[in-house]
Amino acid sequence: MTAPQAGEPPSTRELPPVLELTGVTKEYPGSPPLRILHGIDLTVDAGELLAVVGPSGSGKSTLLALLGSLDRPTSGRLRFEGRDLSHLADTELAAVRAHRIGFVFQQFFLLSGLSTVENVATGLLYSGVPAARRREAAVEALREVGLGHRLRHRPDQLSGGEKQRVAIARALVGRPALLLADEPTGALDSNSGAAVVDLLRALNDSGTTVVVITHDRDLAASFPRRVGIHDGRVDFDERRPHLAGDVR
Amino acid sequence: MSSPRRRTRLRPTDLLRLGMIGPRTRKTRSALSAFGICLGIAAVIAVTGISASNQAHLLARLDQLGSNLITVSPGKDAQQQLVPLPSTAEKMLARVAPVQQVTATGATKAEIYRNDLVPKQQTGGLSVLAARLNLLDVLHATVRSGRWLDKAAENLPVTVLGDQAAQRLGVTAPGERVWLGGQPYVVRGILAPNDLAPELGTAALVGWPQARAQLGADDSAATVYLRTHPERVPDVQAVAGATANPVSPSMVAVSRPSDLLVARGEAKGALTGLVLSLAAVALLVGGVGIANTMVVGVMERRGEIGLRRALGARGGQIAVQFLLEAVLMGFIGGIGGLVLGSLAVYGYALVQGWPVSVPFYTIVAGPSVSVLVAAVAGIYPALRAAGASPTDALRSA
Secondary structure, eight states: OOOOOOOOOHHHHHHHSSSSEEEEEEEEEEOOEEEEEEEEEEEOOOOOOOEEETTTTTHHHHHHHTTSSSSSSSSSEEEETTTTTTOOHHHHHHHHHHEEEEEETTOOOOOOOOOOHHHHHHHGGGGOHHHHHHHHHHHHHHHHTOTOOOOTOOOSSSSSHHHHHHHHHHTTTTTOEEEESSSSSTTTTTTHHHHHHHHHHHHHTOOOEEEEESSHHHHHSSSSSEEEEEETEEEEEEEOGGTTOOOO | OOTOOOOOOHHHHHHHHHHHHHHHHHHHHHHHHHHHHHHHHHHHHHHHHHHHHHHHHHHHHHHHOOOOOEEEEEEETTTTTTOOOOOOHHHHHHHHEEEEEEEEEEEEEOEESSTTTTTOOOOOOOOEEEEEHHHHHHOOOOOEEEEETTTTTSSSSSEOHHHHHHHHHHHSSSSSSSEEEEEEEEEEEEEESSSSGGGGGGGGEEEEHHHHHHHHHOOSSEEEEEOOOGGHHHHHHHHHHHHHHHOOOGGGGEEEEEHHHHHHHHHHHHHHHHHHHHHHHHHHHHHHHHHHHHHHHHHHTHHHHHHHHHHOOHHHHEEEEEEEEHHHHHHHHHHHHHHHHHHHHHHHHHTOOOOOOHHHHHHHHHHHHHHHHHHHHHHHHHHHHHHHHHHHHHHHO
């Protein structure tokens, strides 16, 4: 669907696309089966920052689950960094998530019994990193998101914006190739939301591919690429390279 | 970054930390669940411990009293009438090779009363017996107060009362007088209870010469007590009847009192079995409590399960996390039960004056069984957590 664009950094041009979906459908069993996605074709290159935008019920979250290897397509092919995920066992998919993909959710999903730094360190728990190293990386990630002074706080002692920054720190602590954010500003006020988007943008600048799923058209419009989803189909795929570096 | 296809294992310390998350964040609920299983284990420990303490007490008593005592007493004939032992019985029994000591008590025609004002029929179920001087020595019995009979006293109107006889007569100290065989007798001593010869508890013992002279006793023994070589007890038991009464050996009652004590201990053991099965039910209920807590926990923590799957946890790792939570609850409950049960045993044994004995196998088995029960209880919730689809878990959280 996309070819490498002129003006992209040469280093990313030589890499295989981070994500490559070809004719991907997703059905849920029932009579008749419920088809959520219809033949999605989508390529996301390394280093891209894009928004997948669509109204509620359009299939965005299902698409996010497939992109993040949390679920498998019913048919079609899904490649991640050039490798076909449809042939991988569940344990191998889990390893891909642990090592290569970071998630940010609207509800944050911070663990209430753990401190901020422990929550962030959980992002490396399933990657085989020793505890001391996990903690160091978590402290570093929290400093990156501007929460170096909140290491020992519990989630219920943080504001909504801070919680989402902790969640972003948890997603980036493993230095993933792909960061998937599902309505990351959905539960935040506009100022906190803007700070979160700035953070995602900064992450993208450092080389991480960022895909944001949102129903917020204004937010999506500020991204260099936006892919519209409607009724489980790609409605539009717009690129505005001039917005790169100008998100919010 | 390491190869994305490499499977990663959680370290034991990480697993332990994961397992502690549930109990740490839901303290009250976890504590109550653990308490259920704690009560079951405490019941098991208490019942087995109290039973073992009782057994230890019994063995200590047997060690003290000796298990080589044989009692030979009159048996019953076809009309259920007691057949007295022949007058030669005591001497004949003393000649059996493995018999080391012999003593006897003899019947008298006398009754004992507190004083001469008590109506004749109110005997209080007490008996007056003639006693050999070596009676206490052979029975390993002791006097609680006062003194035992001696060469001088066996010819005098003095008596030594069994503990219950003293109580029924209202005699509290030696030196008091009682009405025995129609004349006053001085109480010389009061016996301590003796498990091997409980019949002496309700007896008033008088020296044999005095009994023969004043109380209508003859030389024949009513009951003969034998101490035998410890390893030859069954042999002596086998020949005692025929030795005591060669004409009608079947009219002699031969018993080994220590066997009765052991049998009594075993009867208490049978009760222990019943209580143990009740404790097992309590454990089962505790397990169901843990399962319930875990199932609710899994439902409440769908978001966490979804998040962990997104962070790369495999279904098996999620299952292990929840199973470990259940096991930890069981372990905590088991240790709590061990402490609670041991305290109960200690308190009960202290009150009873028994040695404290908590069998080692229960110390190991208590927590092990509670861990096992908790693990079984945790299997279903753990599998449910592991089987939840990550997307469903995240969506429904």
